[in-house]
Amino acid sequence: MAAITANGLEKSYGSVDALADMNVSVSRGELFGFLGPNGAGKTTTIRILTGQVTPDSGDVRVLGVDPTTDPIETRRRVGILPEQESPPSFLTPREYFDFVGKIRSLADETVAERVERWADRLGFRSKLDTLHTDLSRGQQQKVMITQAFLHEPEVVFIDEPLANLDPIVQEQVKRFLVAYAAEDNAIFLSTHNIEVAEDICTRVGIVADGKCIAERDLGGDGGSESRSDSDDASTRDSENSLLETFLAHVDDANARDVPVMQR
Numbered sequence: 001m002a003a004i005t006a007n008g009l010e011k012s013y014g015s016v017d018a019l020a021d022m023n024v025s026v027s028r029g030e031l032f033g034f035l036g037p038n039g040a041g042k043t044t045t046i047r048i049l050t051g052q053v054t055p056d057s058g059d060v061r062v063l064g065v066d067p068t069t070d071p072i073e074t075r076r077r078v079g080i081l082p083e084q085e086s087p088p089s090f091l092t093p094r095e096y097f098d099f100v101g102k103i104r105s106l107a108d109e110t111v112a113e114r115v116e117r118w119a120d121r122l123g124f125r126s127k128l129d130t131l132h133t134d135l136s137r138g139q140q141q142k143v144m145i146t147q148a149f150l151h152e153p154e155v156v157f158i159d160e161p162l163a164n165l166d167p168i169v170q171e172q173v174k175r176f177l178v179a180y181a182a183e184d185n186a187i188f189l190s191t192h193n194i195e196v197a198e199d200i201c202t203r204v205g206i207v208a209d210g211k212c213i214a215e216r217d218l219g220g221d222g223g224s225e226s227r228s229d230s231d232d233a234s235t236r237d238s239e240n241s242l243l244e245t246f247l248a249h250v251d252d253a254n255a256r257d258v259p260v261m262q263r
């Protein structure tokens with residue numbers, strides 16, 4: 001059973017069609033990159049998959065739960081790292097993690113032990129008792145990464161996890177994400193950053209105009225293995241870099257005459 005599926009998702013905001021027949025499926029063990037330009041529909045898809053927005057039509061399942069009818073159970077089971085979200089300015093990281101631990105039904109000792117581990121992993125131990133308002137953007141980002149993984153969820157949705165982090169921490173987070181997905185979890189990673197996707201993702205979906213217009217297997221180590229079903233487009237993709245694939249499909253989509261890859 002796939003960890004995440006979305007079939008035929010449509011969503012409009014007034015006259016703006018954010019999603020138009022979005023289809024995507026992610027299995028356990030995958031670090032799936034969701035790659036697309038501004039306004040392509042990535043955040044809207046994540047918000048539907050995490051029960052924050054109701055689609056106009058289409059079916060979604062996350063760990064067998066329907067986020068449209070059971071958003072609370074969905075959010076209980078998954079981790080979410082939203083784009084550009086800050087921890088509460090009036091709390092310290094330790095207070096915030098205690099709060100997150102409570103709503104995640106974690107024992108106090110479990111929270112304390114995991115917080116220590118994450119503070120060491122990301123290098124913010126000295127800031128655990130500093131108000132968030134006095135932390136840098138990067139330090140706040142480390143806190144947000146920690147809260148997403150605190151309950152060790154089987155599925156994690158991440159919007160641009162590496163923004164504001166220094167190169168050493170970026171590398172640590174990337175290696176952590178690869179290892180976490182490999183432990184039979186699923187990570188859904190939305191990004192504009194093709195190099196990051198190429199570096200760590202097992203597979204990417206390229207999104208434009210509210211739908212997934214192409215997919216590419218990367219073999220999990222930045223390799224260039226192509227999909228097993230070899231139509232002309234995927235054969236061509238296997239010979240191109242991810243950047244070339246991305247630009248080709250997005251340009252095609254913008255011209256609105258792309259032959260959509262069969263999925």
Ligand SMILES: Nc1ncnc2c1ncn2[C@@H]1O[C@H](COP(=O)(O)OP(=O)(O)OP(=O)(O)O)[C@@H](O)[C@H]1O
Pocket residue numbers: 013016017018036037038039040041042043044045192
């Ligand atoms: N709450 C909203 N009200 C109106 N329009 C919205 C809303 N949320 C998203 N949109 C529109 O829906 C489209 C898809 O937006 P979405 O945020 O899903 O794209 P995205 O791929 O995440 O973009 P980015 O990479 O810039 O974050 C855009 O045209 C956006 O302006």
